[in-house]
Amino acid sequence: MIPAPTGATRLHVIVGDPIAQVRSPAGVTAAFAARGHDGILMPVQVAPADLPDFLAVAARLKNLDGIVVTIPHKFACYLACASATDRAHFLGAVNLMRRRADGAWHGDMVDGLGFVGAARAKGIDPKGMRALLVGAGGAGSAIARELVEAGVSELAVHDSSTERRDALIGRLNALGKAPVRAGTRDPQGLDFVANATPAGMKQGDPLPVDVARLAPSAYCGCVITRPEVSPFIAAARELGCVTATGTDMYQQHQGIMVDFLLGTDEA
Structure with a gap:
């Protein structure tokens, strides 16, 4: 209590x-x-x-x-x-x-830690996977860095702001850990798809990717917590994809957040 x-x-x-x-x-x-x-x-x-x-x-x-x-x-x-x-x-x-x-x-x-942690909790290891990230804002940038650190074989980044997208790509390529390039809404040939945009929070929002071109074997994750299951995740599940919601992501990083706020991350 x-x-x-x-x-x-x-x-x-x-x-x-x-x-x-x-x-x-x-x-x-x-x-x-x-x-x-x-x-x-x-x-x-x-x-x-x-x-x-x-x-x-x-x-x-x-x-x-x-x-x-x-x-x-x-x-x-x-x-x-x-x-x-x-x-x-x-x-x-x-x-x-x-x-x-x-x-x-x-x-x-710590957004990236929570997102990748949610994938691993679903049995998905990003290492060696070809990934697509939609959204290069705060959460998206953190997820992109964590995917590169996790060992993806390549990362495509799509964002409505080409300036923001290209700045993130440049920083990530400077790490020398995985090739990072500009992507599109087309997920064909990619096996890890991450939505780090608010698309789906409001009724009538367009889907962040062209779901019709998703492979059923692709993993799909989303940062949105409300609705509980975003339209993107619902569509991916209909195809048979393994998925994680924004709530799954939050559950993975809650402990990390509390450790940081209380200063126990330095213990």
């Missing part, structure tokens, strides 16, 4: 726009309680134009220990961090911020 908050309860917030789709407040709060930590995670909806004001106020809240960052703030919040992990520096984005002893923020980006 989760204890009722008191004046001594340590506060964490998850910030995004929109915010109603997030699943982490209840799970992270329960995880805090399970570890004997008197803390809570609360959702706050902040528009991009208001983010600087929010961060300025957040820095002055003495009982605010951490921030979980979701769409569309991951790149902007990185700039607010005084320090960050190597993967966050590489990506220029964060989805976690922890208060340092001096009051400044330390950031990390």
